[in-house]
Amino acid sequence: MTNKxxxxxxxxxxxxxxxxxxxxxxxxxxxxFSRKRTVVHAVNGVSFEVRQGETLSVVxxxxxxxxxxxxxxxxxxxxxxxxxxxxGARVDDLSPKAMLPYxxxxxxxxxxxxxxxxxxxxxxxILDEPLRLHFPNLNAIQxxxxxxxxxxxxxxxxxxxxxxxxxxxxxxxxxxxxARALMADPEFVVxxxxxxxxxxxxxxxxxxxxxxxQDERGLTYLFITHDLSVVEHISAxxxxxxxxxxxxxxxxxxxxxxxxxxxxxxxxxxxxxLGGERRRSARIQGETPTPINLPPGCVFHVxxxxxxxxxxxxxxxxxxxxxxxxxxxGLEENRI
Amino acid sequence: MAALLTVNNLNVVFSMRFGDLRAVNDVSFSxxxxxxxxxxGESGAGKSVTGFSIINLISRPGRIASxxxxxxxxxxxxxxxxxxxxxxxDRISMIFQDPMMTLNPVLTLGAQMTETLxxxxxxxxxxxxxRAVETLxxxxxxxxxxxxxxxxxxxxxxxxxRIIIAIALLTNPSLIIADEPTTALDVTIQxxxxxxxxxxxxxxxxxxxxxxxxxxxxxxxxxxxxxMYGGRIVETGPTMAVIDNPSHPYTRGLIGAxxxxxxxxxxxxxxxxxxxxxxxMPSGCAFHPRCPLAMxxxxxxxxxxxxxxxxxxxxxxxxxAACEAASL
Numbered sequence: 001m002t003n004k005x006x007x008x009x010x011x012x013x014x015x016x017x018x019x020x021x022x023x024x025x026x027x028x029x030x031x032x033f034s035r036k037r038t039v040v041h042a043v044n045g046v047s048f049e050v051r052q053g054e055t056l057s058v059v060x061x062x063x064x065x066x067x068x069x070x071x072x073x074x075x076x077x078x079x080x081x082x083x084x085x086x087x088g089a090r091v092d093d094l095s096p097k098a099m100l101p102y103x104x105x106x107x108x109x110x111x112x113x114x115x116x117x118x119x120x121x122x123x124x125x126i127l128d129e130p131l132r133l134h135f136p137n138l139n140a141i142q143x144x145x146x147x148x149x150x151x152x153x154x155x156x157x158x159x160x161x162x163x164x165x166x167x168x169x170x171x172x173x174x175x176x177x178x179a180r181a182l183m184a185d186p187e188f189v190v191x192x193x194x195x196x197x198x199x200x201x202x203x204x205x206x207x208x209x210x211x212x213x214q215d216e217r218g219l220t221y222l223f224i225t226h227d228l229s230v231v232e233h234i235s236a237x238x239x240x241x242x243x244x245x246x247x248x249x250x251x252x253x254x255x256x257x258x259x260x261x262x263x264x265x266x267x268x269x270x271x272x273x274l275g276g277e278r279r280r281s282a283r284i285q286g287e288t289p290t291p292i293n294l295p296p297g298c299v300f301h302v303x304x305x306x307x308x309x310x311x312x313x314x315x316x317x318x319x320x321x322x323x324x325x326x327x328x329x330g331l332e333e334n335r336i
Numbered sequence: 337m338a339a340l341l342t343v344n345n346l347n348v349v350f351s352m353r354f355g356d357l358r359a360v361n362d363v364s365f366s367x368x369x370x371x372x373x374x375x376x377g378e379s380g381a382g383k384s385v386t387g388f389s390i391i392n393l394i395s396r397p398g399r400i401a402s403x404x405x406x407x408x409x410x411x412x413x414x415x416x417x418x419x420x421x422x423x424x425x426d427r428i429s430m431i432f433q434d435p436m437m438t439l440n441p442v443l444t445l446g447a448q449m450t451e452t453l454x455x456x457x458x459x460x461x462x463x464x465x466x467r468a469v470e471t472l473x474x475x476x477x478x479x480x481x482x483x484x485x486x487x488x489x490x491x492x493x494x495x496x497x498r499i500i501i502a503i504a505l506l507t508n509p510s511l512i513i514a515d516e517p518t519t520a521l522d523v524t525i526q527x528x529x530x531x532x533x534x535x536x537x538x539x540x541x542x543x544x545x546x547x548x549x550x551x552x553x554x555x556x557x558x559x560x561x562x563x564m565y566g567g568r569i570v571e572t573g574p575t576m577a578v579i580d581n582p583s584h585p586y587t588r589g590l591i592g593a594x595x596x597x598x599x600x601x602x603x604x605x606x607x608x609x610x611x612x613x614x615x616x617m618p619s620g621c622a623f624h625p626r627c628p629l630a631m632x633x634x635x636x637x638x639x640x641x642x643x644x645x646x647x648x649x650x651x652x653x654x655x656x657a658a659c660e661a662a663s664l
Contacts, residue, residue, distance in 0.1 A: 199611065226522065
């Protein structure tokens with residue numbers, strides 16, 4: 001593993017306008033009509049880099065923007081603002097044609113193996129598609145050989161290539177999704193909750209497969225998950241997100257042994273540990289904010305036990321604490 | 337102390353055109369007041385069907401083929417639908433997985449909460465509303481009196497699940513069956529809900545059956561555990577004894593596959609293969625095709641639960657516990 005950045009994300013913002021048509025936007029108050037837009041602030045100014053050969057995990061609860069971040073990086077959503085650099089070259093503003101070579105290098109594995117495989121295509125058709133798109137020079141026999149080799153690598157018998165997705169179990173289907181991502185011979189794989197939909201005994205199989213593929217092909221992973229025990233096992237570094245903002249980004253040992261940001265601490269204290277002592281978790285007061293009505297200042301101040309007046313008005317920026325980055329006024333003022 | 341609930345040799349069968357599918361096979365367990373039992377297993381293990389069959393929520397083509405369920409001294413399998421209806425939501429309450437699906441989106445929370453009380457008790461609407469507010473306080477809902485007029489969509493997932501728990505508590509049941517109550521929730525909210533369930537069983541001396549696939553959750557909340565595989569209980573005992581010293585190869589595999597059991601090594605231990613479907617249930621011990629310790633006999637005969645030597649735990653395995661074969 002080197003420290004060279006493979007992917008750099010700078011001030012990435014992604015907002016979704018969900019206000020609907022003109023009539024949906026009309027509001028009537030105090031005798032006047034006005035137009036109101038409703039915007040989901042999914043990702044708000046996130047910057048980080050993914051280093052060559054590492055696994056960077058992004059964790060957070062539902063609605064924190066981690067999946068939107070993944071999909072924006074891979075180019076499924078255009079960013080509202082900010083830039084994405086792949087090996088130093090901007091990839092967020094490319095035409096579909098100029099983007100094509102990068103699409104081969106950057107692949108994605110989705111959460112739900114029941115929804116992400118086309119039910120009308122046979123496995124060999126599913127796996128053939130990326131080859132025909134990215135390697136037009138290969139003939140049918142060469143493509144079939146590659147498909148068989150990758151199927152073998154992910155542990156699906158090549159003899160089943162003519163079967164349909166519904167004939168496979170969830171774990172097998174997720175192996176096929178991983179095979180599809182590997183077909184284009186990528187360098188960078190974004191995995192969005194790849195094991196959350198699977199049974200416990202199958203989760204370990206898929207994690208091992210992902211780690212084996214990384215060792216054999218020198219892959220770099222951006223791993224999106226809410227499961228912290230998995231994160232602790234597979235990642236080199238971990239980024240914690242809350243309401244579209246990055247709270248903390250630290251090497252995995254540091255994060256689990258000495259979490260800095262109050263949200264990271266809350267998150268870690270909430271994981272149920274196998275056979276561990278029962279801990280009382282902090283009870284959350286009031287309603288948690290949503291990305292539609294973002295609180296001013298630090299997005300976490302509503303739930304934060306250390307919040308001061310400054311936290312309520314001014315958003316903190318990421319500061320370096322000996323290799324671990326955290327965005328918190330309390331840490332800056334040395335009172336946490 | 338007399339048991340609150342005793343399930344004996346329960347068999348649940350789904351009759352299909354091509355034959356019977358046995359979803360629950362010879363399942364027996366018991367629970368005392370204030371005790372918390374975890375039913376653990378992966379999808380298809382039969383844990384939810386077991387939970388549902390206690391209050392007879394099994395609908396055709398499924399039926400309880402044999403076995404007995406005794407609750408507070410009454411046999412439940414022979415109750416008339418009317419008697420069962422009176423018991424359900426009154427003495428035994430159920431909490432389901434998805435708080436988005438369980439509440440009716442077009443009724444206010446007040447209407448949904450008082451409905452249960454008005455159905456089971458002879459009280460006025462005003463009294464029912466007072467009881468509802470009282471119960472909301474018990475589950476730590478902020479500003480409870482304001483909530484009765486609200487609709488489910490106005491609340492977050494964690495708040496909705498607390499409302500559902502409140503509905504389950506309204507009639508002071510002596511048993512709560514919670515089917516994956518925290519699976520749809522975020523970890524910080526999950527921790528809150530688990531704390532709440534734990535506290536309620538201690539303070540109100542309610543029995544709790546927690547159905548889940550998450551061993552860590554079970555180990556935090558329950559005192560006893562029953563691990564299910566292929567419709568049978570394969571191992572049961574005090575939770576910590578089973579988790580610290582599992583004897584069934586499936587329980588060992590399940591615990592061994594967790595990242596925290598990897599003990600510094602990069603590759604995780606994995607169980608080969610996948611849970612069999614009811615259509616293709618293997619002969620003998622259902623786990624034998626995936627079992628690293630399987631012997632010839634495992635493919636032919638099904639082991640009966642027997643003592644393991646570990647205090648109070650039972651397991652069903654020919655290899656690790658030398659159990660007898662179950663008579664068919």
